[in-house]
Amino acid sequence: MEIKDIKIIDILQDGRGVARTESKTAFVEKAVYGEICNIKVNKEKKNFFEAEKIKTLKKSPYYRKPPCPYFYECGGCSIMDINYKSQIELKKNLIKNALLKSAKINIEELEIIESKEFSYRNKIRLQITKEGKLAYNKKYSNDLVEIKDCLLAKDLIRENLGKIENITKEISKKYPNSLEEITIRANDKEILLNIKIKDEKIIPYIKNQYKNSYFNINLINKKEKTNISGKNYLIYNLLGKKFKITMNDFYQVNDNMTEKLYKTAKDFLGENQKVLDLFCGSATSSIAINGDNVVGIEINKNAIKDAKGNAKENGLKDYKFIAKNANYIDHKFIKKEKIDAIVLDPPRAGLDKEIIKTIAKTKIKNIVYISCNPQTLARDINRFQNKGYKLDKIKACDMFSETMHAEVIALIQKM
Numbered sequence: 001m002e003i004k005d006i007k008i009i010d011i012l013q014d015g016r017g018v019a020r021t022e023s024k025t026a027f028v029e030k031a032v033y034g035e036i037c038n039i040k041v042n043k044e045k046k047n048f049f050e051a052e053k054i055k056t057l058k059k060s061p062y063y064r065k066p067p068c069p070y071f072y073e074c075g076g077c078s079i080m081d082i083n084y085k086s087q088i089e090l091k092k093n094l095i096k097n098a099l100l101k102s103a104k105i106n107i108e109e110l111e112i113i114e115s116k117e118f119s120y121r122n123k124i125r126l127q128i129t130k131e132g133k134l135a136y137n138k139k140y141s142n143d144l145v146e147i148k149d150c151l152l153a154k155d156l157i158r159e160n161l162g163k164i165e166n167i168t169k170e171i172s173k174k175y176p177n178s179l180e181e182i183t184i185r186a187n188d189k190e191i192l193l194n195i196k197i198k199d200e201k202i203i204p205y206i207k208n209q210y211k212n213s214y215f216n217i218n219l220i221n222k223k224e225k226t227n228i229s230g231k232n233y234l235i236y237n238l239l240g241k242k243f244k245i246t247m248n249d250f251y252q253v254n255d256n257m258t259e260k261l262y263k264t265a266k267d268f269l270g271e272n273q274k275v276l277d278l279f280c281g282s283a284t285s286s287i288a289i290n291g292d293n294v295v296g297i298e299i300n301k302n303a304i305k306d307a308k309g310n311a312k313e314n315g316l317k318d319y320k321f322i323a324k325n326a327n328y329i330d331h332k333f334i335k336k337e338k339i340d341a342i343v344l345d346p347p348r349a350g351l352d353k354e355i356i357k358t359i360a361k362t363k364i365k366n367i368v369y370i371s372c373n374p375q376t377l378a379r380d381i382n383r384f385q386n387k388g389y390k391l392d393k394i395k396a397c398d399m400f401s402e403t404m405h406a407e408v409i410a411l412i413q414k415m
Ligand SMILES: C[S@@+](CC[C@H](N)C(=O)[O-])C[C@H]1O[C@@H](n2cnc3c(N)ncnc32)[C@H](O)[C@@H]1O
Pocket: 250, 251, 252, 279, 280, 281, 282, 283, 284, 285, 286, 297, 298, 299, 300, 303, 324, 325, 326, 327, 345, 346, 347
């Protein structure tokens, strides 16, 4: 079915356009925010259409020519075809709508701290073709699009992408289809490569060829990790502190914005408190937001090892980092540890209901919630509201320009 003359009024988090037809909402692939177009319905669901744009009738006022030649194919960026100011407006709406829908909170003004648009990512993950070429997944599919550059990656990564591909091509020439995926991380001086391999037989060859590589190279085969050259971690400087981040530890991808994110969290939190940092990773959040007097909980044992090292390196005196599932905490633990305030920074799925119940049983007044998913944040704020809390402050950071993602920081207070 074709529907004509329809306006794209919003963009979903996955980059699809949103249009209202006479009967249902349509989610439209390949559409630009603000344009008027004809669409083809590919699937009719109970409450919506899955569709694709087939013809633009009137260009969007927000349109700009995407600066990346891979944009229309590559699944990495979703809104590079609209100007940056409009990207920010769209994200504001996304966050405001989530809060209104799930928590019945109507926010008039929401500040989003803006980022530099390009060269911001300290980490990119690429697929590797049979011949060793580097590629991203295509939009809306698992097919690959080979790339020679990524405008989002830090300059050091972009400058070295060709050399990195020479390595993956050379290995694949000797052992075709032996490499799966590569994660490239960089600080200001060094690059760390984390290559997922398909067969351990190739390890001796790689070791022999690349043991003296300029890059820090590590291999992952199933769960086994092998260091080939250099280190398996990088050191990052953040707000005057130093952090060791091992290859599988979580670390925010946009260095500049991470500083702004943590400064905002620090402002929301206040000072001179003992803080529980749930989902603390390698303690970058704990140390940058609160400094000393922290208890951190994190499921990744290696991140906890780094957290303890980072605490020591940065001169903390009163700290405890525990390798446990976040739902390990109960109100007795919070009382025993004399916790004054809580920082929450969960993965995209948000918080387990039990954690909210546990926190609500305590007398903790201030909770700073850092979220990369406005939908689960809004759901969890609603759950906190049902337990006698209110949203006091909220701000966002544009951590991920050219995509519909943002980091949101909320101060939730006991009433
Ligand atoms: C968004 S990251 C935040 C890390 C850290 N706060 C930072 O800013 O670097 C979420 C962290 O939660 C950890 N995690 C995921 N599920 C968890 C769970 N059930 N319990 C504890 N930690 C978990 C992940 O390993 C990851 O380090």
